[in-house]
Amino acid sequence: MSFISLKNITFAYPNGHTAVENVSMEIGKGETVAIVGQNGAGKTTAVKLMNGLLKPTKGDVIIDDWNTKEHTTAQISRKVGYVFQNPDDQIFHSDVYSEVEFGPKKLGLSVEQTKENVMKAAKLAGIEPYLQENPYNLPYSMRKFVTMAAVVAMDCDVIILDEPTAGQDMQGMQRISSLIAALKSEGKTVITITHDMEFVVQNFERVIVMAHKNVVADTNKRDIFWNHAILEESMLKQPHISRLSHTLGLPKQILTIEEFVETML
Amino acid sequence: MNSVIKISNMSYKYPTGKVDVLKNINIEIEKGLLYAVVGPNGGGKTTFCNVLRGFIPHFYRGDLRGEVLVNGKNIVESTLGELSLSVGFVFQNPFIQISGVKETVFEEVAYGLENLGVHPDEIRTRVEAILKLVKIEHLRDKNPFELSGGQRQRVALASIIVMEPDILVIDEPTSQLDPQGTEEVFEIIQIMKEKGKTIILVEHKIELIAEFADRVILLHDGEIVMEGTTQDVLSDEKALSYDVMLPQYAMLGLELKKRGVPLRKIPITEEQAVEEMNWWMAERGVRI
Numbered sequence: 001m002s003f004i005s006l007k008n009i010t011f012a013y014p015n016g017h018t019a020v021e022n023v024s025m026e027i028g029k030g031e032t033v034a035i036v037g038q039n040g041a042g043k044t045t046a047v048k049l050m051n052g053l054l055k056p057t058k059g060d061v062i063i064d065d066w067n068t069k070e071h072t073t074a075q076i077s078r079k080v081g082y083v084f085q086n087p088d089d090q091i092f093h094s095d096v097y098s099e100v101e102f103g104p105k106k107l108g109l110s111v112e113q114t115k116e117n118v119m120k121a122a123k124l125a126g127i128e129p130y131l132q133e134n135p136y137n138l139p140y141s142m143r144k145f146v147t148m149a150a151v152v153a154m155d156c157d158v159i160i161l162d163e164p165t166a167g168q169d170m171q172g173m174q175r176i177s178s179l180i181a182a183l184k185s186e187g188k189t190v191i192t193i194t195h196d197m198e199f200v201v202q203n204f205e206r207v208i209v210m211a212h213k214n215v216v217a218d219t220n221k222r223d224i225f226w227n228h229a230i231l232e233e234s235m236l237k238q239p240h241i242s243r244l245s246h247t248l249g250l251p252k253q254i255l256t257i258e259e260f261v262e263t264m265l
Numbered sequence: 266m267n268s269v270i271k272i273s274n275m276s277y278k279y280p281t282g283k284v285d286v287l288k289n290i291n292i293e294i295e296k297g298l299l300y301a302v303v304g305p306n307g308g309g310k311t312t313f314c315n316v317l318r319g320f321i322p323h324f325y326r327g328d329l330r331g332e333v334l335v336n337g338k339n340i341v342e343s344t345l346g347e348l349s350l351s352v353g354f355v356f357q358n359p360f361i362q363i364s365g366v367k368e369t370v371f372e373e374v375a376y377g378l379e380n381l382g383v384h385p386d387e388i389r390t391r392v393e394a395i396l397k398l399v400k401i402e403h404l405r406d407k408n409p410f411e412l413s414g415g416q417r418q419r420v421a422l423a424s425i426i427v428m429e430p431d432i433l434v435i436d437e438p439t440s441q442l443d444p445q446g447t448e449e450v451f452e453i454i455q456i457m458k459e460k461g462k463t464i465i466l467v468e469h470k471i472e473l474i475a476e477f478a479d480r481v482i483l484l485h486d487g488e489i490v491m492e493g494t495t496q497d498v499l500s501d502e503k504a505l506s507y508d509v510m511l512p513q514y515a516m517l518g519l520e521l522k523k524r525g526v527p528l529r530k531i532p533i534t535e536e537q538a539v540e541e542m543n544w545w546m547a548e549r550g551v552r553i
Contacts (some may be wrong), residue, residue, distance in 0.1 A: 164443055168306075171508050172306065237444065244539065
């Protein structure tokens with residue numbers, strides 16, 4: 001059964017620009033889903049519709065059994081948390097602890113519960129050493145982890161990450177992977193927008209491809225990354241190892257180094 | 266070797282810092298080559314760039330020891346204005362770079378030349394040429410703030426290139442861009458390379474570094490721990506121990522080698538990987 005349901009959604013910004021057109025998606029509880037596509041394809045608009053930051057111009061967005069039109073963003077944020085693409089659009093406290101604490105506190109959790117959530121989220125995001133720091137003393141890539149912790153601390157059912165890998169180094173990438181795995185193991189739904197196809201291969205099964213304001217494909221990663229028509233339409237590239245396998249004409253639809261090695265040896 | 270930058274025994278500490286963030290850096294930057302600077306965040310990459318463009322010590326102050334020569338002149342003795350003629354700097358975030366005081370892309374690109382006191386006729390000619398070179402002629406009348414991230418980063422690059430510095434320092438130009446925007450930026454970097462510019466590029470996208478860079482500098486905890494040709498550094502497992510990812514093709518090559526495949530070399534680009542795999546399959550007599 002789906003937890004998030006977008007039914008024939010169209011969204012136009014007040015200036016008349018239509019960002020998504022007749023988009024439908026169903027995402028179940030506990031699923032991890034990657035949304036990929038070029039900028040301007042409608043990815044961020046689609047996920048902002050999921051937590052009520054935007055309300056559809058046409059169609060209905062149903063979260064659990066709530067129609068987002070009938071609830072405020074604050075109410076919906078109990079169920080769906082969105083981590084902004086740009087951490088500076090999200091951060092507004094002068095120390096990391098207060099930033100992470102704000103969400104659970106506003107949800108009305110007890111003092112103890114709030115503290116527990118904050119510490120757990122801080123640990124998952126790897127920001128424990130910086131709790132007393134001003135977020136703006138931290139590098140951009142670390143501020144991104146502050147914003148992730150702030151949303152994780154709210155303990156909502158769905159967590160949306162908007163381009164978490166931008167500017168991250170190897171350790172940062174590994175931390176994001178383990179964060180997603182931890183949320184998944186707790187039964188959370190994790191939806192991630194990303195441009196990094198290797199990151200998709202390593203962390204997700206289901207991939208939604210968006211292009212020209214629409215969903216052009218929604219299936220498992222292997223079927224996506226070996227569908228050249230879809231990739232071309234959405235201006236995406238195969239993951240590196242798949243591309244190599246394709247150029248060499250290998251008989252299998254390879255995604256990873258391990259699969260490549262198995263096929264070759 | 267024709268070096269444009271020579272750094273000897275350079276260490277640096279920020280004014281409020283307790284420890285050196287750059288430690289005993291020694292390197293010569295050769296004219297006309299593209300150097301990629303890689304390493305974990307917080308390892309000193311951006312600070313290193315700030316030294317190259319003279320922001321350290323002129324703007325940030327702090328404690329700079331050792332010697333940094335740009336075109337033979339000590340940066341401590343040069344003014345920021347003088348340095349800006351030879352070293353062009355492109356910010357990580359094109360939203361910061363755009364001046365905000367100009368209403369069209371054309372004017373934005375002309376801004377630097379205006380400040381240098383160049384004659385208006387020459388400004389027009391040079392801006393026209395650059396808009397054409399980086400393929401943003403169609404954006405000339407747009408407001409820079411209406412542009413997409415990729416377009417904005419190209420405007421930012423154009424507004425630096427138009428001043429014709431010999432050295433370009435570019436700090437993570439693609440980290441906020443989608444694949445298409447990234448490609449567009451690398452197209453410009455390639456053009457600059459062909460024009461003989463010396464380029465110092467901070468970048469995380471390691472497959473692109475493998476494709477474009479001549480040499481790689483690995484900064485870890487303020488020290489240059491690896492430096493060499495792109496081929497040597499990016500095929501060396503040691504980089505992983507410094508928290509730097511290797512290209513997927515190198516990871517594949519290393520794994521195959523571990524499993525006993527006698528590759529002639531560790532590939533770092535797709536082209537090399539195709540060549541190496543084809544060679545090996547031919548050796549084994551495999552046909553697909």
